[in-house]
Amino acid sequence: MSDVGAEPIEREPIVPRPVLREPAHRVSPQAVPFWRVSALIGDTVIVGAAAVAYVVVPDVPGWTIVLVLLVAAAAVAHVVLMPRIRYRVHRWEVTDTAVHTREGWIGRQTRIAPINRVQTVDSRQGALMRLFGLASITVTTASAAGPITVDCLDAETAREVVARLTAITAAGEDDAT
Template sequence: MSDVGGTPVLREPAHQVSPRAVPFWTVSALIGDALLVIGVLVACLLVPGVPGWAWLVVVLVGVLAIAHVVLMPRIRFRVHRWEVTDTAVHTREGWIGRESRIAPISRVQTVDSRQGALMRMFGLASITVTTASAAGPITVDCLDAETARQVVARLTAITAATEDDAT
């Protein structure tokens, strides 16, 4: 955090997610969007008397799916950032909208890691920091698996040394 004219200004978190997040998000979007396009196409083929404009919807869904698969991973990679300090966990995420979250270490209750089958294929993992906050947990997606293990270990050590009760 820096100071501009006596008003604190929050800097962006220091770290980007793994570069392997881009192909991971691309494959994830491709799988989900392909299922959507196939579903819309099958619905149009199976429903008798489908009006001609329905095929335009199929084409539009296909074009939007392609744009999503091509653009979303790259934009998301540029935006997603994270940082863990001795005092807070700070994240920024989004690809259309942006969300920044900061949780003081004293509010951290649990630290979890997750690595689904597709994430394992890309050597990635996510961590989730549960806090005493109505806003819900903070998640850092698509870290290198080893980085995620180190962050979990670091957060565990920092929170164990913190005397507050995270409520």
């Protein structure tokens, strides 16, 4: 068999795929002790409730103590591991064109919102966050996925980001509706 007279095979050019880089900035290092204390408060309530239920409820089967101890062990692991993992994963970046975040400690979520879709920029600082000098910003967009939140920024950094986003969005000509 000969390939004489056969049509040449057209191949599509190889186009490199764009690579999404991770956001440039980490959250504040103070996020680690903040997340640890937050987890400790919540987990103490859960373990305490389980222990009280074990003591107060009459005729509890003997195996339930194992369940209470497993809940306590999970709580300790949560308090010890979660803050460091979250700190390594959580990143954020604001540019003149987009807001980019990555978060999670078990699963990962990456969000990118074009600046021209930003509708509001809010900041939040609860009592515990104030104690650690932290604040969070929430960027509401015209997206069904909901707002983008950047948790645990240094309070001064959060103020600067809110001011920058306000200036960038005010300078834009497009309406985010």
